[in-house]
Amino acid sequence: MSNLNRYSGDLQKLAESIRTFDGTSRKGPIASVSEIFKEVADAYGGCIADFGDDAAVIDLGNGDVILLAADGIWGRLIEKSPWWAGFTSVIVNINDIVAMGGKPLAMVDVVSSTDPETFKEIFKGMAEGIKKFGVPVVGGHTHPEGEKSLSVAIVGTAKKEHIIRSDSAKPGDVVIYAIDLDGRTGPNSPYSFESVSSKTPEALRKMYEAPQIVGQRQLATAGKDISNPGIIGTLGMLCETSSVGARIRLADVVMPEDSEITVERWMLMHPGTGFVLTANPEKAEECMTVLRDGGMTTAICGEITAEKKVIIADDKNTAVVFDFEKDKITGIRK
Numbered sequence: 001m002s003n004l005n006r007y008s009g010d011l012q013k014l015a016e017s018i019r020t021f022d023g024t025s026r027k028g029p030i031a032s033v034s035e036i037f038k039e040v041a042d043a044y045g046g047c048i049a050d051f052g053d054d055a056a057v058i059d060l061g062n063g064d065v066i067l068l069a070a071d072g073i074w075g076r077l078i079e080k081s082p083w084w085a086g087f088t089s090v091i092v093n094i095n096d097i098v099a100m101g102g103k104p105l106a107m108v109d110v111v112s113s114t115d116p117e118t119f120k121e122i123f124k125g126m127a128e129g130i131k132k133f134g135v136p137v138v139g140g141h142t143h144p145e146g147e148k149s150l151s152v153a154i155v156g157t158a159k160k161e162h163i164i165r166s167d168s169a170k171p172g173d174v175v176i177y178a179i180d181l182d183g184r185t186g187p188n189s190p191y192s193f194e195s196v197s198s199k200t201p202e203a204l205r206k207m208y209e210a211p212q213i214v215g216q217r218q219l220a221t222a223g224k225d226i227s228n229p230g231i232i233g234t235l236g237m238l239c240e241t242s243s244v245g246a247r248i249r250l251a252d253v254v255m256p257e258d259s260e261i262t263v264e265r266w267m268l269m270h271p272g273t274g275f276v277l278t279a280n281p282e283k284a285e286e287c288m289t290v291l292r293d294g295g296m297t298t299a300i301c302g303e304i305t306a307e308k309k310v311i312i313a314d315d316k317n318t319a320v321v322f323d324f325e326k327d328k329i330t331g332i333r334k
Contacts, residue, residue: 003250003251003252003253003255003263004250004251004263004314004315006255006259006261006262006263007250007262007263007264007314008262008263008264009314011312011313011314011317011318011319012319014263014264014267014312014319015312015319015320015321017264017267017268018230018232018233018236018267018268018312018321019321019322019327021229021230021233021268023191023227023228023229023230023233023268023270024228024229024230024233024236024329026228027228027229027237027329027330028328028329028330028331030051030052030330030331030332031051031328031330031331031332032331033051034050034051034052034332037051046058046059046060046061047059048065048160048163049163049165049167051330051332052166052167052237052241052330052332053100053165053166053167053241054069054095054096054097054099054100054166054224054225055067055068055069055096055097055099055100055102055154055156056068056069057100057158057163057165059160063159063160063161064157064158064159064160065102065157065158065159065160065163066155066156066157067097067100067102067155067156067157067158068153068154068155069093069096069097069153069154069156070093070151070152070153070154071089071092071093071096071151071152072149072150072151073085073088073089073092073149073150073151073152075147075148075149077188077189078113078118078122078148078149078150079148080188081121081187081188082113082117082118082121082122082125082148083121083122083124083125083128084125084187084188085122085125085150086121086122086123086124086125086126086127086128086129086150087125087126087128087129087196087197088125089109089125089126089129089150089151089152090107090125090126090129090130090132090133090135090137090152091129091133091196091272091273092225092227093107093152093153093154094129094133094135094154094208095225095227095273096154096225097154097156098156098208098211098212098225099164099211099223099224099225099275100156100158100163100164100165100215100223101158101162101163101164101211101212101214101215101216101223102156102157102158102163102212102215103156103157103158103212104133104135104154104155104156105135105154105155105156105157106135106136106137106138106154106155107135107136107137107138107152107153107154107155108137108138108139108140108152108153109126109137109140109141109150109151109152109153110140110141110142110143110149110150110151110152111123111140111141111142111143111149111150112142112143112144112146112147112148112149112150113143113144113146113147113148113149114144114145114146114147115148116144118148119142119144122150126152128197131201132196132199132201132204133201133204133205133208134201134205135154137152140152158212158215159216161218162212162215162216162218163215164211164214164215164220164222164223164277165222165223166222166223166224166237166238166241166242167222167241167242167334168221168222168242168334169221169222169238169239169242169244169278169304170221170242170244170278170304171244171304171305171306172280172281172303172304173221173222173278173279173280173281173303173304174278174279174281174284174300174302174303174304175235175246175248175276175277175278175300175301175302175303175304176220176276176277176278176279176284176287176288176291176298176299176300176301177226177231177253177254177274177275177276177298177299177301178210178254178274178275178276178277178288178291178292178296178297178298179226179254179271179273179274179275179296179297179298180195180196180207180271180272180273180274180295180296180297181195181254181255181256181257181296181297182195182198182199182295183195183196183198183256183271183272184258185258185260185261186272189270190265191230191265191268191269191270192269192270192272193256193269193270193271193272193274194272195271195272195273196272196273203295206294206295207273207294207295207296208273208294209294210290210291210293210294210295210296211223211275211291211294213290213294214277214287214290214291217286217290219279219283219286219287219290220277220278220279220283220287221278221279221280222238222242222277222278223238223275223276223277223278224237224238224275224276224277225274225275226270226271226274226275226276227270228270229329230267230268230269230270231253231266231267231268231269231271231274231276232248232267232310232312232321233268233329234276235248235276235310236310236321236322236329237329237330238276238278239304239308239310239322239324240322240324240328240329240330240331240332240333241330241332241333241334242304242334243308243324243333243334244304244305244306244308245304245305245306245307245308245309245310245311245324246302246303246304246305246310246311247302247303247305247311247312247313247318248301248302248310248311248312248313249301249302249313250263250267250312250313250314251314251315252299252300252301252302253266253267253299253301254297254298254299254301267312273296274296275291275296278304284300288300308323308324308325309322309323309324309325310322
């Protein structure tokens with residue numbers, strides 16, 4: 001069944017909903033934060049990538065790099081399901097390292113709550129994530145007197161030449177979506193697609209090795225983990241950081257078979273495992289083969305353009321989602 005059979009046909013309304021989505025607008029403060037740290041730019045000598053990428057990349061000087069990332073979990077999710085918040089905190093951090101072609105090594109956490117049961121459930125959820133991925137929590141900090149909150153940081157490694165950055169897409173590249181569609185709408189949000197909890201550790205680890213192989217073979221020119229801004233919003237962040245645009249064909253974007261998930265909702269959803277990558281057309285098929293062999297569904301869904309606009313197209317019309325001459329998501333550009 002074509003994607004467009006689950007689509008209302010109002011392309012301009014869809015573009016507006018993506019542009020104004022909470023998952024996208026909450027990225028706005030990133031640029032102002034990065035501006036503050038420009039005052040201490042001299043301290044960043046060994047930093048290859050920082051603000052605007054899924055993980056910071058620290059050069060060790062011998063061909064190896066360290067990757068560092070951190071994620072805070074929405075308070076509303078902790079209130080709804082502390083266990084799920086803990087489980088999710090592991091997934092999103094591992095995604096950030098793997099999206100850049102890195103191997104996750106270990107995590108630390110900062111957890112706050114006055115409720116002992118909330119603490120217990122958060123850590124149980126994190127322990128389940130560790131069982132799935134084999135990446136341990138090795139320390140952290142607890143606040144037994146504060147409001148409920150959860151943040152996790154992660155460290156990973158890679159070879160310098162194998163890093164997949166988000167600021168290096170080029171006009172003429174194709175846009176590839178790679179998503180694990182073997183899942184369901186998440187239990188705590190209509191905008192999450194959960195595909196991790198039902199899988200064996202062996203299946204997950206094979207899936208998460210695939211982007212590392214893409215990096216090792218240098219098959220992608222850029223890439224990002226699909227996160228809260230959703231399918232198109234995450235591509236928008238990649239384009240903004242790379243100072244390029246993109247044109248996406250809605251009919252070609254990989255989607256679950258669930259007929260209750262409309263195109264409009266899918267464009268805003270956060271897959272449990274999903275990546276958007278760009279590639280030289282000559283390497284695109286090999287790139288997709290590696291990701292498919294890992295267990296993800298892949299498709300070429302569009303192209304990178306020199307015009308700094310993210311455009312979506314149905315079978316009749318086009319609409320501008322982001323015009324980076326006037327719009328911003330993070331405000332960070334190459």
